[in-house]
Amino acid sequence: MNIKQIWMITKKELYYEYKEKQNVMFILVFALLMITTYSFSFTITQDLLKQITPGFIWIVTIFTGVMCFERSISYELHNDCLTGLLVAPIEKSAIYIGKAIANFLILFCTNVIVIPLLFILFDFRYYQHLSLFFVVMVVGLFGFSIVGTFLACISNKVLFYILLLPMVSPLLIAGAQSTKILFLTENQIHDMFSWLKMMIAYDCIFFTVCYWLIDFVLGE
């Protein structure tokens, strides 16, 4: 694993995103529209809010993630830039990891904006275990990014959509469960750690598998 090569790809991805702007804007607007629509559609009590917010956070994450992963490869296919990367003296795994890290950072930044807004618009007051909630989001987004980026690298949109949901389901279930426990049952935090461990195991397993398989996926 070559850190310098990974950094070159991540830097390029983030710079492209900075130049493009419209993608991040589109993701943000989409997430905000969803939040706004829901917040004005229902009259929600604090108790009900605690039950639906974990699911809502992960739904927004899934939709923004899908757009983010799909875009990260589709612009490489335009003008065949992906071939340009494959011809260059860098490892295929560096291309994959660089893109996965960039996608993780983009999703993380989007969530940093979207989640506080969701709390404000829903008038949802949550102050306990914010650091644990942060850890759950980071672990969840990392796993989601490594699997989503890997599937996007297959360069087949149909396969991407078919495989994404079954592959990330365990992670999303664990993420939603952890968040629900944090929001609903503050005194049963130890239950949350079982789900968190499962998410960490998922991240480690899928990162290893995707890392080994990427040489067969890219280019062939």
Add this chain to the structure above:
Amino acid sequence: MIVLHNVQKKLGMRPVLRHIHMEVKKGECLSIVGPNGAGKTTLLKVCACIHQIDAGSMYWNGQDVYKQLTEYKRNLGWISHHHFLYENFTPVENLRFYSELYGVKNCEETIKRWLKIVDLYVFKDIPVRTFSKGMKQRLSLARALLHEPSILLLDEPFTGLDQDGVQLLFHLLQQEKEKQTAIMMVTHDFSHIEKISNKVIFLHKGEIAAESVQTEEKHIKEMYKTLVDER
């Protein structure tokens, strides 16, 4: 020098390259011609190590390519009818990215020099998406050559170039030959072959059907017609 020995490649279950034996010496330009689907681009992709070979071996300077892959790729330049440029980046940003990938020394100076060579220096801060196809192709020449490769792979490089662009490409290729760069070129335009090539191979259904050191357009056309009609 690149040597391919009994190279075979399948894409899925379909054999695309079969029993390929060929060599390209330093300072030599080899043209590859053949009908659509003959395996020309796949052959270039195999030479660029984008596709792994299924059987056979590939040598560069007498050593197995796969044992010196990074160094081999560092010496590789690829020019295609696709220009591999990021539309929202400016020429400078595109070339800077590729310079970093190839570890080019004196990056900014090299970029400036190449932008002047391809006559795009005045457009250096304008996004590539606003360029014409010809301008993108010229920038693509700079992208492929700025790291001074010793092997050049060209996949229909004349597509989209205007007359000035074609002349520029011929001039650059001639310079590369003088610098002892090994060149492999896939093209459908036989008139370009005699101006630059030393040798031609005819690829048909994944096999080398014929090889010739005569590169005159008329001769190539006749050979091509005979081979395609025969098979």
